[in-house]
Amino acid sequence: MNFDLTNDQKMLQDQVKKFADSVLAPVAPDIDKSGEFPWDNIKKMAELGLLGIIIPEEYGGAGFDYISLAIAIEEISRACASTGVIVAVNNSLAGYPIMQFGNEEQKKKYLPLLCKGEKLGAFGLTEPNAGSDVAAMETTARLDGDHYILNGTKRFITNAGEAGIYMVFAYTNKELKHKGMSTFIVERDTPGFSLGKHEDLMGIRATANCELIFEDVKIPRENLLGKEGEGFKMCMNTLDVSRIDIGAQAVGIAQSALDESIKYSKERKTFGQPICNFQMVQSMLAEMATEIQAARMLVYYAGHCKNKGMTRFSKEAAMAKYYASSISVDVARKAVQIHGGYGYTKDYPIERIYRDAKILELYEGTNEIQKIIIARELTR
């Protein structure tokens, strides 16, 4: 058992932290306000290798492990939650499934594009009528000669408006339910594929969250990922990995809320002394710090399970995502409380952090779904 980061993890943390503080954090308030997608910074991150953290070098990635992925996503999210999820999606929801399930041609064709940021990745699973209930999905893909014909609508898709490569889930055989689901790699400029409504989100506002609309979209057969019917399995496997990311994002957002709170509570004086001297505030700070550290350990542990090569670690991933996102919202709430009325104004970053945190409990499987996953594993 060793809790120390390895040399490369320490260096990665050091450099990503510095980059995040001086490059990402300064634009975070602006892109929250404008909703503008941070392309400049995405390009810079591509140069550093942050768009392909876990992708092997031979495909243009950095070849790091999953704990390193968590460390990087935490640092990025601490500075800018929007950027954190953009990078997480590119790494885990687009890069990972292609790396894990793609054939050699697909890996060679798409992974370098994702790693270099030439095309960003997005993950098309959720639909207007199918969120937690994945099986309620209505999108279909029908084989027609050398092509699949794709029809349907996807909603709440991060990166959608700016991505070039979409992992799209559709029924190739609806009667088989889960086992009739397949995964397709869809390129942005495919005829019949258009973007729908751009979501005006409460938080993570710079993530180009859009609807995907497929109207008789012809997808070449070679863009089927894995085999027909393997979509659901791939999806669940991918979500396990992405929950490491979302847990890490939660830890990063919570850490920024704590950092702001510590700073504020030392500066702000009431009754003649800094408010950090008051036990009510101390109690909140102590809880926040402890919860963050516990969440970080759960996230690292889920990463460790993946590093070991465990094929299923759904319980560990769900625990990390569930706990980290819950405490993140709670830590952000306490942070607003510590800031008092000022925390409710746009003069302080804490209201943005609070809004950003809330999404964590909703996406990548709501926390209710996470608890179901955990409980099912316990009672299996």
Place this chain on the structure above:
Amino acid sequence: MDIIVCIKRVAQTAEADVKIDSSGKDIVKDRLTFDMNESDTYALEEAILLKEKFGGTLTAVSLGTVQAEDTLRIALAKGADSAIRIKAEDFEGLDGYKTAQLLKAAIKDLKFDVVFTGCIATDDYYSQVGVTLAELLGVPHATLVTKIDIQDTKAQVHRELEGGLIEHLDMTLPALFTIQTGINEPRYASLIAIRRAAKKEIKVIGASEIEPTGIQANASLEELFTPPAGKRAEILSGSMDEISAKVAGIIKEKGLI
């Protein structure tokens, strides 16, 4: 072109509370963060840029405790080929002069065309080590360098003087330059470079490799103390509204608006 860059890991004190420890001769360090000295990051970047332009080798050297290896490893990840740590724990009473002598001992057998250091360390504020090292190595130097243009063995060098004035020098290599902040834009190490650097060996040398005869310090620390408060500003208090009204009043009183 063979290049050496000397870097130091220092406590980051610009925005931190600095307290004297119980010995009275050192500061309380456990709450401080440590990192590469600011001007050293620019010196390192300048060295990497030079290596990228001309090829050759880049060696990073640091006198420090084992934690300095983390700083050296960052230098490796950014572009240094090899790194040497001189064990600070083997030597006592390190001042600028002694540091320069130890650095000299560590690099005297290396081939070099250029040696870079930062122009000042933010902990001890000496601005001594680079120039002393140049003297000990028997090479010319220039301090506070804000631009270097090298062709063959000639270097056109800009030094930053007071008042924004620049001094233009024509120098011959080998030479040592102490680098001023702002000369370039220090890079971040890429992830791939980090992974490669993590595996590299750092050469560690100490008392058994460096003959201590004749290496002495110039100065020894007697005591540390908090600077006496000079003239103090009148601190304006009250609500932000009251404070602002006071300031507006002062400005008005002086007839500035």
Place this chain on the structure above:
Amino acid sequence: MNEIFALVEHRQGIIRDITYELLSCGRKLAEKGNTKLTAVILGHNTDNFVQILKGQAHRLLVVDNEVYEDFNSEVYQTALTEIIKRQNPVLTLISHSAFGVDLCPALAAQLGMPFTTDCLDVELAEQKLKVTRQIYDGKLNAKVLLRENAGYMITLRSGCFPAGESSLDGVVEKIDTPVSAQPDYRKFIEYIEAAVGEVDITKSDVLVSVGRGVKEKAYLSIIEDFAETIGGVVGCSRPVVDAGWLPKDRQIGSSGKTVKPKLYIALGISGAFQHIIGMKGADTIIAVNKDPNAPIFSEADYGIVDDLFKVVPVLKTKILEMKQAKG
């Protein structure tokens, strides 16, 4: 005790102010140690310098040659090594400037003489030399004892030894130059004047100056807006220029501009001495900083301990109100 030397620093034909501080410090030490102060002048067409400095030292040691017209530490080092070896001063004072930091360590190392740099205070008694230096970004002082030796060399920080009146009648002693040409490996070519920007901060009566505390470039617009409201221009400390947020011609401090406005508002500037040097001549200084221990509060007339971004908007409103009331 042997004599004390103070090295005269000049540039473009003008003696630099720090020289008078060195001489003032040297006279005090000489008086205490019952010895004499020698001003060492390496220069060209030095008659003017001699005239100006005659009253400032007991002796003026003059080496006149065109090789000294512009500073070249290699030339100075060779010459001073010779001179110091011959004359054995107990202490040589050099300024802690772009001139002194380039010269002192190499010169002292060549002479095998204990030295240290950036001294704020000096005590010389019974051949022992103790100095006070500032460390850790100016947050602490250190008292340092130099290795005992017949001769020492130190550089002095400017602003620590006020130039004083003196009516000595220095003996002028001219000696032949030990050096007559610049070495091939380091030649002075020219001075390059700083580029003139669109705004000349030295001409404004009101300066709003920002430091590290401004956090990021995007926030500069808030500061510029505020400066405009109060009829001033924006200057800054070094970190802001290093980060590329403002051009070099806005920098105030030892390596930037020296300003003497009527009103100087320092926002988020901690007050490193390099910055203080450039702005302490302002009539009224108002400092805003979150850190109550920031050195800037030792220089300012009025201080506000708070986040500059909280202060600036309220202050701007107040000033606007005041202007309207007046109008």
